[in-house]
Amino acid sequence: MKKLLCLTFCLLSFTAVKADEPQKFSPEKFLADMEQFITQEAKLTSDEASKFFPLLREMHAKQRVVYEKIKKECSQRPSNEDEIKKVVQKRDSYELELKVIQQTYHNKFFKVLQPSKVFDAIIAEDRFHRRAFRNWGHQRQGRPTSRK
Numbered sequence: 294m295k296k297l298l299c300l301t302f303c304l305l306s307f308t309a310v311k312a313d314e315p316q317k318f319s320p321e322k323f324l325a326d327m328e329q330f331i332t333q334e335a336k337l338t339s340d341e342a343s344k345f346f347p348l349l350r351e352m353h354a355k356q357r358v359v360y361e362k363i364k365k366e367c368s369q370r371p372s373n374e375d376e377i378k379k380v381v382q383k384r385d386s387y388e389l390e391l392k393v394i395q396q397t398y399h400n401k402f403f404k405v406l407q408p409s410k411v412f413d414a415i416i417a418e419d420r421f422h423r424r425a426f427r428n429w430g431h432q433r434q435g436r437p438t439s440r441k
């Protein structure tokens with residue numbers, strides 16, 4: 294009986310420790326969750342979603358290229374003021390490039406969705422990202438993530 298009780302306690306302890314471990318980030322799950330959230334929030338039909346999400350993924354891919362440029366450009370602080378100024382100006386040009394990409398794709402979205410659904414999808418994506426980052430921050434700090 295003691296062995297059974299000890300074994301049960303060990304299994305419950307292992308399960309509790311395993312449940313407290315942060316989950317590893319899965320880009321595929323993140324993307325699927327985001328698409329599901331946007332679909333629900335913007336009330337997209339399956340036909341609308343099948344036209345919209347390839348464009349959204351294409352936009353994100355182009356934005357990632359620019360984000361990588363920003364990361365590369367700003368990874369080290371230059372040693373003199375002139376070089377720092379050039380890096381800041383280059384970063385500004387990349388930020389403008391991001392906005393041009395976004396504007397271009399928003400116009401493409403209008404070709405496959407009603408403007409109200411484009412608006413709802415943009416707001417839903419923003420909400421999804423804020424919620425995901427908030428939950429990620431809570432996980433890192435050991436807080437529960439059940440807040441909505």
